[in-house]
Amino acid sequence: MATIDFPNSPAVDSVFTAGNSSYKWTGTAWVSNNLGQIDATEVVGLADYVRTLPTQISSKTANYTLVAGDTNDLIQANGTFTITVPASTIPAGTRVDVVNTGTGVITFAGSGLTISSKDSKVTINKQFAGATLFFTSTTTALLIGEIA
Numbered sequence: 001m002a003t004i005d006f007p008n009s010p011a012v013d014s015v016f017t018a019g020n021s022s023y024k025w026t027g028t029a030w031v032s033n034n035l036g037q038i039d040a041t042e043v044v045g046l047a048d049y050v051r052t053l054p055t056q057i058s059s060k061t062a063n064y065t066l067v068a069g070d071t072n073d074l075i076q077a078n079g080t081f082t083i084t085v086p087a088s089t090i091p092a093g094t095r096v097d098v099v100n101t102g103t104g105v106i107t108f109a110g111s112g113l114t115i116s117s118k119d120s121k122v123t124i125n126k127q128f129a130g131a132t133l134f135f136t137s138t139t140t141a142l143l144i145g146e147i148a
Contacts, residue, residue: 006030059101065111070096077124080104087112088138099130108133108143117143124148 004018010025015033017023023030056073064075065084074097077083083098085108090096100106106124108115108131115122115133124131124147131145 066090066096073097074099076101077106078102078104080106082107082109085110085113085115085133085141090133090135090138090141092135092137094135096133097130098124098133100124100127103127110141112139114140115143116140117147121147 004023006016006023007014010016012025012027014025015022016025016030022033024033025031056069057076058070058073059076059078060083061077061079061081063081063084065086066089068089071090071094075083077098078101081104083106087110098106098108108122122143124145126146126148129146131143131147134142134144136142
């Protein structure tokens with residue numbers, strides 16, 4: 001990969017071009033102006049490095065059954081209760097993150113869905129501990145994180 005030799009002491013909003021790419025100085029950093037012009041060959045494999053962040057945050061305080069709308073979301077759980085994970089609800093390749101914001105015990109239970117985890121553990125029993133359900137198919141999920 002070629003090194004880009006940016007100018008020293010540029011004025012704010014200065015534009016620098018190197019090859020087919022241009023960059024704008026913000027006063028603290030050079031920012032690419034090419035986001036709308038990225039060639040697909042420049043991003044091959046990028047999906048391997050992009051992590052999906054939660055799209056919504058919800059709070060639960062009693063028994064709860066996951067729904068399709070929970071896909072890629074964060075659930076803040078407070079209390080002692082069970083989160084049921086039904087089959088064919090969350091698509092393969094997606095996840096649901098759960099954090100125990102209280103001092104209770106959150107238990108995961110599959111309904112027509114197999115939950116696999118280290119040592120078959122399926123609870124979050126410490127405050128601010130978290131776990132992720134990663135769905136490998138519509139009937140299987142991996143439970144990873146601080147589980148007991």
